[in-house]
Amino acid sequence: MKIATFNINGVKARIEALTAWLDATQPDVAVLQEIKSVDEGFPREIFEDMGYNVETHGQKGFNGVAILSKFPLEDVTRGLPGGAGAGREGVDDEEARYIEATVVGLKPVRICGLYLPNGNPAPGPKFAYKLRWMERLQARAQDLLSHEEVALLCGDYNIIPQAEDAARPDAWRDDALFRLDSREAFRRILNLGFTEAFRSREAGSGHYSFWDYQAGAWEKNNGIRIDHFLLTPQCADLLNDCWIEKDVRGREKPSDHVPVWVDLAA
């Protein structure tokens, strides 16, 4: 089963590039972030006509996540648990950043698609929201481990895990994507027992999943690696491969992110 996570930065602006990419690469599952669309505005028929089952969790203008799957999608849930009690009533659930579904291929896999808050400027209320959101993600991640599920959490984490995941780490030192407290929160989740799929297969530097639209970042290869797959042990046992599809960034009207893939024996 080939699964790609892809922050598409707006489904309406990306529909041509996205359908061409699906046609060419044929993922079994595409986990999308920043659809920037309400559920009713998502062009689901286009993807259904390509053979995909479609589940979305959108909102007006910003954020929004979706899962496209050639296999059936079961037990779909929208929103990260713990929002109502995490701060003021319901506040954490106003942003559509999380969706889960079980993909039933050779073996069922629980797929968790996430768009983790950016958190800038830090410190401040947006950064506090990011850290609170990561605490909730950690709780959900612990549940998946405790139940020994074949599961993965993938998406735009807005976290640069290590210095080798940025072309210019010094430029990100105080940014919400690379601050020590952000990286510590990410490591707390990872250290519960997850495998970070890409890092497990590639120890080196210079592999990025995002290049800013500004200041010629792509042309200078001034990138960062912020789109990740975290696998439970039961899922890591099925990992065949993980790679970043870098060349997508150089195509016509690209997203600022590129797809990251895993191939599972599932």
Next chain:
DNA sequence: ATGGTCGCCGAGCGA
């Protein structure tokens, strides 16, 4: 270089 570029919508925010 106190900007630079996108996408949401149809001004200014978020990234």
